Amino acid sequence: MKSEPTTLDQMxxxxxxxxxxxxxxxxxxxRHPVLATLGPHGPEQRVLVLRGWDGASVRLQTDAATAKVQELSADPRCSLHIWVPRHALQLRLTARAALTHGSADDWDRMPDHAREVYGGTPTPGTPMPHAEAFEPGAELGRYMILTLSCSRMDVLHLGPNLHRRALFSNDAEGWHGTWIAP
Ligand SMILES: Cc1cc2nc3c(=O)[nH]c(=O)nc-3n(C[C@H](O)[C@H](O)[C@H](O)COP(=O)(O)O)c2cc1C
Structure with missing residues (x-):
């Protein structure tokens, strides 16, 4: 168990x-953040697998036929939520998503079972007469990468005696943070 983050750098x-x-x-x-988007019925949330983090952007992967892709095409604003219980740490990232198709090279390296989450009939969210009516499939054209460019990160640590919360903003000079009331 780590101690507590007491400076902005440690946060x-x-x-x-x-x-x-x-x-x-x-x-x-x-590994399993919750991605929130804005849909036609209001806010939507779902779990995804965290695939990449380079200090400023997050990479996720999805089926191009899912609702989240339509939602992010209409409005790229989104947020990502992470809770790390053993460190009593909550992260809330504010971002804009760019949608790109996954590469054929990455597709070729993927095991068959992993490819099957990008495809299938009918497409995600379509009503079906029974649960077994879904036919799995693997379609390179539905392998989509979501790149979330993060502009803000709200970091909350629940300490035994003190809750600390910092807001980090990302601009042309990089990330800078300030303490905010928890
Ligand atoms: C543990 C877990 C991991 C998941 N990982 C992904 C993922 O990496 N990509 C993805 O598109 N959906 C993933 N899902 C499914 C989504 O949560 C969601 O049900 C699906 O993508 C359809 O979402 P949408 O209709 O909001 O687009 C995962 C679900 C769980 C429970």
């Missing part, structure tokens, strides 16, 4: 290392 380091661990470690809670 940032805790957040950055949670995201880095989430990409590498399947058992880390940051």
């Amino acid at each position: 940032w380091d805790w957040a950055d290392s949670a995201l880095t661990r989430g990409v590498r470690d399947r058992r880390h809670p940051a």
